[in-house]
Amino acid sequence: MSKARSDVVLSKTLSWLLRHAAAKEGLSLDSEGFIPVTEILNHRQLKGKYTLDDVRRVVANNDKQRFFLREKQGVVEIRANQGHSLKSVQDLELVPVADPSEVSNVIHGTYLRNLDAIKSTGLSRMNRNHVHFSYDLPNSKTVISGIRSSAEVFVYIDLAKALSEGLKFYKSANGVILSPGDENGIIEPKYFQKIETRWLQGGTSK
Missing domain, CATH: 1.10.10.970 (RNA 2'-phosphotransferase, Tpt1/KptA family, N-terminal domain)
Structure with missing residues (x-):
């Protein structure tokens, strides 16, 4: 090897x-x-x-x-640094996001096959401890982690609204934005600011 x-x-x-x-x-x-x-x-x-x-x-x-x-x-x-499904890991050195101005965007990258479910029920942390977000799109040179380069759909979160209604957001050591969601591990569609779709040909639609 x-x-x-x-x-x-x-x-x-x-x-x-x-x-x-x-x-x-x-x-x-x-x-x-x-x-x-x-x-x-x-x-x-x-x-x-x-x-x-x-x-x-x-x-x-x-x-x-x-x-x-x-x-x-x-x-x-x-x-x-992040991505745990282990419930015993609770003390990661996460920095709380207290003010919407602290980050330029809160973006979740996903795929077209998931879009209908996301529009209907929201983003789920699933078996992980957090939903993962980036502050920019994957083609940005400043993004280290938090969003896959192959993502076809980008869900932008209205951070001000989410914070005002009690949702928690954090920054990890490698710059990923994390949220545990609500008590059910969900970030509801009412907190979506916009959804952009990047087609394989390279275009973007809203």
Whole structure:
């Protein structure tokens, strides 16, 4: 396996473990989402294949800045910056968005196949802890993460209205805007400012 392919496998395995599977895989995840790297490297899918240097390289080179490393009491730990479905992860270093002027836009990217359901019932965090948003479209050079480059539909949120009615929004360490939605994990269509559709030919319609 080439080094590039090996790094992709490591990155995907890190995402799976840190965001979704740590508990069922028996890893000691704390409330901030951190796991000692030594535990990660001893996991059955990684044991004997990777080193701490490999993890450091994947974290440093990840263009979405999905991961964060820290050293605590001599132990190197890693976490995913967002995207968790693990309910035990509650203490991510998220910065609350208190004023609509703090972000230029709040945009959720999705696909045409989801559009009718979204218009009808709203955006759902589904099995994750948050709905993910970006402050700009995926072709912007300033966007690191939060919206897929392949997205065909862009849902803009009326942040002022949503905040005024009690919905919470946060900024993650890698610039993603996150919201847990309402008590049912939903952001209702009444909070949509506009919806734009980007067709595969490159045009945009509203």
